[in-house]
Every structure is written in structure tokens, then in C-alpha cells.
Amino acid sequence: MTITGVKGFNDILPADVGKWHHIEGVARRVFELYGFSEIRVPVLEKTELFTRSIGDDTDIVEKEMYSFTDKGDNRVTMRPEGTAGVIRAFIEHKLHRTDPVAKLYYMGPMFRYERPQKGRYRQFHQIGAELSGVTSPMVDAQILTMLCHYFAELGLTEPTLQINSLGCSECRPPYRQKLKDFLQVRLHSLCEDCRRRYENNPLRVLDCKATGCREATVAAPSVLDNLCHGCADHFAETKCYLRDVGTRYEINSRMVRGLDYYTRTTFELVTSLLGSQSAVAAGGRYDRLIEQLGGPQLPGIGFAMGVERIVLLLSEQDFRKRPDLFFVYLGESAQKKSFTLMSELLQMGVSVEIDYEGKSLKSQMRRADKSRARYTLVIGENELNKGMVVLKDMDNGVQLDMVLDSHNISRIVRCNPYQPT
């Protein structure tokens, strides 16, 4: 009986890691360009942090959290999302004292106990960004623009940005009631799920895929028509800023969020290429969350992207590394010389591979080819006696004799960097 991994917890094999590095590296570069700094927070938090921020009645809290009691009798939870922990750290370390405007980003695993399927796993990874302390819609527009900028850098233009406003504590409750009144007389034509949603999350009915529900709600009141002045202005200005910088968006007044803390602007980056997991990134404003978690009265906005979903979207590009040089040697003295020469070149930062088993020349050449090395260095008895080596360009087959000298070799290899294929 071999031991297998845990359901929904996946290994990321070396063949795929290059893609992950790329996704993470571009995120670091773009986010830092916009002035964000990385923050690293633990994977485990007190359960209460999530029940208080995400909301007791949400699916995440009700049935998806990995929670347990540790040996010290503390109720703890493996984070199902990143925002709560980042805000907790922000408050705990009083980062707002230094500067209420904090721009933070994070990346790492999240955990949700769900049935795995395409683009959805029990351990999954998110890259997210949070910005605190600014009410101006300018940051709404900038956050969205940064998100689109990031996807453009990855070469992904297919996902489209959808935006909505959920209002605030002033205008959402009245709207919610208005919607319930509208739905009440149509309950009979709603699906079973929506009848349940009518009670605990009436806004969610608008997002139902069932055709019966779609038809029943075509004339439903829209959140956007029921925003208070403040929220309406905020949304209008956000759109205005977006237009000014050419960030394309669609308005989706039926978009709902799964976490309770969102206010005003919410958004999703959606794709049609991922089956039923259409969201590759999502987020919104959370103007009450920081004080709700015991911090100062500061607004906030942020988003998270699903790394596995981005991996699925990224075409089969080859992100594997290519060594600069592959050593091929013949005979024992050549082997010894190769080892020291290889070591010298590695110290100089030239990546070198070699066939440790000392197989036939043909076999070594085959390995050199398979390693996709840019150059092969052939060291045989004849060359060694003359203090020479043969350098072969593996892309065009041209080879030349050269003096056996690490600086000499390093110079040639470095000034002909390979072109990524």
C-alpha cells in the first residue's frame, strides 16, 4: 500500500514550476511597480477572524473551513482566503500609525473543503493585493487597472472585467428589502435553491443560472438604481477614471460576492475557458472591515487571483530552464578535468550540466541534446593533450576549437545568450 496525497491537495511538479515562477514573478514586478509591498502572514489563524470577517452565514464559514482545536484548546482555521489575515496583521502591528495608506500584496496557499473539480482544489493558491486608507474612487480605478495590467503582461487578454456596486450600509438594506418584496410574489417560479437564497442571500438569486429564475427576475430592481448618493457618485467616478485610462470593463449589476464584507465597488475577471469556474480574479471594496476587526476606521479595497486558474489559462509555453553548457568527455583524465572546469564555470555563474555516468560519446551527446543546452563542450584525450576543447553550438551545429580556459569559455557562452523558444 503506497501512501498517496490528500484529496484536493496537489503536487506541483518540476515541469510546471516554471509556469508558477512566471506567474508569481510577473505579479511581484507589476504590483511593486504600483507601489505595493509583499506581506507574509501565517496559514493558520484563529477561527474567529474568519467568522467575523467573511460572515457566519456564508458557505465558506458554514461548511468549507478546515478548522480544528489545537493542543492548547484554541479554535484555529487554515485560512480560506487571504484578506482577513492581512488586515489582522495590519491592525496588530499598527501599520496604520506609520501610514494609513498601505499597499500590500501576498501570495500563498488557501484551504477550502470542497469537492475538487476543474480549477478548484482543496489547497489552492491565491495572489492578492490590498490597499487601505483611501476612499477616493481613484484607487478603485487604479486597483482595477493594475489587475488588467498584470493579465496583459501575462499575455492574457481574454478574461473580461466586470464591475458592480453593492452599495453601503445605508443603501443596501433598503434595496435588499425592495428585492425581497419583488421576489416574494414570484417565489413559485424560482428554483429550489433560490427559494432558500430568498431567505439568507436574496441578491444571489439574481446570479442564478437556472432559466426559470433568469426569466422571473428580468424586471427585478437593480442595485445600481438603488444606490445612495454617495455610492452612486463613487461608482460614477470610478467608471470615469477607468475610461480615462482606457481600462475596459462591463457592468454586471447581478454580480454578487461570496464574502459579506464587501461594500461599494466589486469586480470579477471572468473567462469562458474554465468550465464553470469562470472567475480568475475577484475582489472589491471593504470599507467597514478594518474597524469591524477592531482596527481604525479606514476603508479598504483588494482582490485575489486564483493561481491554478491562471495556470490553466496560460498556453503550453515552455518555461523550462536551459543550461548554458553541457560537458561531454572521453576518458578518465578528461573526466577529472571536466569536473574541475565545470566547478570553475559554475562559480562564474555559467549553468553547466554533465553526464555523471560517463557513458559513450553518443549517449552523452544525446543527453546534451535532451537537456536543451545551448552549447556542448567536448573534452577528449586529443584535445586535452593540446590544451584545447571543442565547443559546439547545439542550435546550428557549428563547432570550433578553443583554448581550455574557463574565462575564455565563459565569455563566449555569455555573449551568446539563447533565445527563448
Next chain:
RNA sequence: GUGGCUGUGGUGAAGCGGUUAACACAAACGACUGUGACUCGUUCAUACGUGGGUUCGAAUCCCAUCAGCCACCCCA
């Protein structure tokens, strides 16, 4: 939590009660006695997710179990 589908080597797969379990790719080695990619040859599953059962005989039928995938719910 609820449905549906699938489980044959490193991979993609043929097989549908009696076969040496095809074929292709990958891999290893060799044809070319010091040079990769092309060509050619050789090797590569006593094994068909696991456990039972039916049968003279099962990868092929039945049951159970496990795993994976996809969808619902929900979500990144």
C-alpha cells in the same frame, strides 16, 4: 453534501470471456569503432486501480471498495 463518467506500462491508447496484452510516443542501449536532432535495430506491462465472486478459463461478466475527472452547490 448531491449527481454523472472513467480507471490497461512513464504517456496516449487497442482489446469487449480462451491473444505471447496490439500500436504509437517517451526511455535505455546499439547500427555509424570521438559528436545530438533524421533513419534503422534491440530492449521496455506474468500485468490490466484494489478486494471478492461467476466460470474449466476474466483485463474482458457481477458485486463491493478506492481513486480520478466533470457537473451541481459554492467559489479564486
